[in-house]
Amino acid sequence: MSMRDKIYFASDFHLGVAPKATSLDRERQLVSWLDHIKYDAKALFLVGDIFDFWFEYSTVVPKGFIRFLGKLAELADLGVEITLFKGNHDMWMFGYLKEQLNAHIVDNELILQLNGKLFYIHHGDGLGPGDAKYKFLKAFFRSKVCQWLFAKLHPNLGIGIAQRWSRHSRAANLDEERFLGEDREWLIQYARDLLQKEHFDYFIFGHRHLAYDIKLHENTRIINLGEWMHACTYAVWDGEQLELKKWTP
Numbered sequence: 640m641s642m643r644d645k646i647y648f649a650s651d652f653h654l655g656v657a658p659k660a661t662s663l664d665r666e667r668q669l670v671s672w673l674d675h676i677k678y679d680a681k682a683l684f685l686v687g688d689i690f691d692f693w694f695e696y697s698t699v700v701p702k703g704f705i706r707f708l709g710k711l712a713e714l715a716d717l718g719v720e721i722t723l724f725k726g727n728h729d730m731w732m733f734g735y736l737k738e739q740l741n742a743h744i745v746d747n748e749l750i751l752q753l754n755g756k757l758f759y760i761h762h763g764d765g766l767g768p769g770d771a772k773y774k775f776l777k778a779f780f781r782s783k784v785c786q787w788l789f790a791k792l793h794p795n796l797g798i799g800i801a802q803r804w805s806r807h808s809r810a811a812n813l814d815e816e817r818f819l820g821e822d823r824e825w826l827i828q829y830a831r832d833l834l835q836k837e838h839f840d841y842f843i844f845g846h847r848h849l850a851y852d853i854k855l856h857e858n859t860r861i862i863n864l865g866e867w868m869h870a871c872t873y874a875v876w877d878g879e880q881l882e883l884k885k886w887t888p
């Protein structure tokens with residue numbers, strides 16, 4: 640009998656966008672990974688930017704991703720608990736995936752206690768010093784007014800605008816990222832600041848598109864989950880150890 644005792648974390652698949660490997664190749668990679676974990680996964684946390692763009696109209700969702708969504712549904716039906724975090728590319732997830740996958744949707748951070756260890760999990764957008772422009776935009780994009788207005792646009796127009804916007808912001812972040820150093824990595828700065836006030840054993844973020852696993856303190860580590868356009872990295876918690884790994888089918 641298989642034991643469901645592992646918890647998996649991954650982020651930043653950016654399904655729908657195609658840099659090196661096409662989005663479909665990436666989707667197949669993901670499906671092979673989900674097939675691999677489906678027998679021992681107790682829970683799966685997808686920590687944001689799963690889709691390069693997502694919006695749910697009352698009767699319409701974006702085309703595509705059917706293999707991925709079908710595989711997630713299979714995991715959900717097998718009893719894997721699925722949690723989806725809103726990223727900056729897919730902050731407009733409302734009730735659809737919650738209903739279809741019986742998933743939990745997390746708006747910002749999720750603080751979790753597993754086997755006596757405290758986890759702080761967040762996509763990572765809008766945290767740390769700087770980036771005032773994004774913080775302002777995030778508040779606007781997440782407002783009811785903005786979502787109501789966007790829903791009034793015909794999907795061909797609305798999604799067209801969103802894709803153009805995404806292409807424009809992507810020009811800067813398609814390439815593989817380089818580590819800036821512990822003092823300049825803003826999610827590390829953010830975690831260090833938070834640690835002044837309260838203890839966490841693990842910080843788990845996405846967003847940075849750079850996988851790292853760094854010891855911040857005697858009993859604290861920060862893990863960035865990386866991305867699936869180049870590296871295909873994920874983390875797994877077995878009840879005692881948290882490990883950052885690379886998926887090779």
Ligand SMILES: [Mn+2]
Nearest residue numbers: 688726727846
């Ligand atoms: Mn992001």
